[in-house]
Amino acid sequence: MPRHPDAEDRMPVLPVWLQGFGRRLAPWLMPALIVVAWQLLSEHGYLPARILPAPSAVIKAGIRLGRSGELFEHIRASTQRAAMGFLIGGAIGMGLGVLSGVSSLAENLLDSTVQMIRNIPHLALLPLVILWFGIDESAKIVLVSLGVFFPIYINTFHGIRNTDPNLMEMARVYGLRGFGLFRNVVFPGALPSIMVGVRYALGITWLTLIVAETIATTSGIGYLAMNAREFMQTDIVVLAILLYALLGKFCDSATRMLERRLLKWHPAYRSA
């Protein structure tokens, strides 16, 4: 990369720790400016609270709901649904993915069926799922599971199918077979691909939940938002949207950490 001729001269002006601090802070500059501008526009009446409440109002709503404990109850309900759906759908997806991956008989039986169903957007099944399961917890969990199943299944299957045949051959010469072969070679080799599926599936989890919770619930973040809409409480609506964003971001960061732990052998995931 070409450097500005006097870059060397300018560098030492700031101490090193301050430079690092600045670099870490830089990505937050833009969002911070937007929030400040938003607050100012709201305060001076350019943004009516009916359309978009001031950031301070959203924070106040958060504190209010937090004090009454209502906020955490809704977060708990949503998180529980997300976790249950993710675990059930993920387990089935990974199980069938492994099965299709290691056995061509299973692939023949399963894969084309799965690929056909995959082409139906799982959210299109919402009315049917409500008819089958009513509007209680199981309907949402089923819908999330369904959404999570496909990315995990496909990436597990592909990861296993792309196992390096040279490594497989080596492992056979060194006497590995059956479960030992799976544990030492097949599964670790498929793990980077499986983790891609996990991250994709987490995105789908929250997306599915947002839709499912806005249509038929009596608790959860989606319910909080829809209920507030009826009473024109835009501050709570915005708060709910922010909560979804934060939870999604939290899950993504958690997965990144998991990736760095599980894939630390992989040059691409090695952290500094």
Added chain:
Amino acid sequence: MRIQTSGLAKRYAARSVLHEINLTIPSGEFVAIVGASGSGKSTLLRMLAGLERPDTGSILMDGRPVRGLNRDARIMFQDARLLPWRRVIDNVALGLDRTARSRAIEALEKVGLTDRNRDWPAILSGGQRQRVALARALASNPRLLLLDEPLASLDALTRIEMQRLIENLWLEKGFSAVLVTHDCAEAVALADRILMLEHGTIAMEVQVPLPRPRDRGDRQFATLEGQVLHRILGNDESAAASESKLQLRIVRNAQ
């Protein structure tokens, strides 16, 4: 381990890869197999490992026929084929019992990589990876070591270092070794006997009478190397001519 093959043949579709391979390797001998690419040398090695089945003929190891994978043999491949998700020590211990872990530590010591035992393979150099692969091959004390061009992708200096290491470990442990290579200097440096494969059969057999450790600067070494190379490159007549000119001891394989 004494290896005896008789009438080995292998075809892929209509193409004959190997035919009439009759070979006897006494226990503890180091044999190099040279030949142009496509001459079937890797296929022969894979048959000795039990990775490929001969269409006809048989392979006897100490008088017992090989069925399926040859459990007494270990292969070193051209690429190290280390499991990237296992640390160096766990790669060396691959396929060993938990109780035999000390053998892995010992093997790693023999190749001089004890201090890298907790590293991931990705951060090792090419030569270090092959040394780990060598340690892995030797950790189970195989009676037959099969080497499928394991040093082909290393730089010249590292290659010579590795050749010395392999030779020393072979002298120390006394296993039989079969080395497939296209590097004539490597064959002359390591082997007791060089076999040349051509069109799927053993076209030439050369004893290497040089004392060990072998000196690469030695004139006999150079002549022998040049002669083998010549025989591989040249067609039969020019090679025959050069053979007589160089007055080297060449044993036609009696079949």
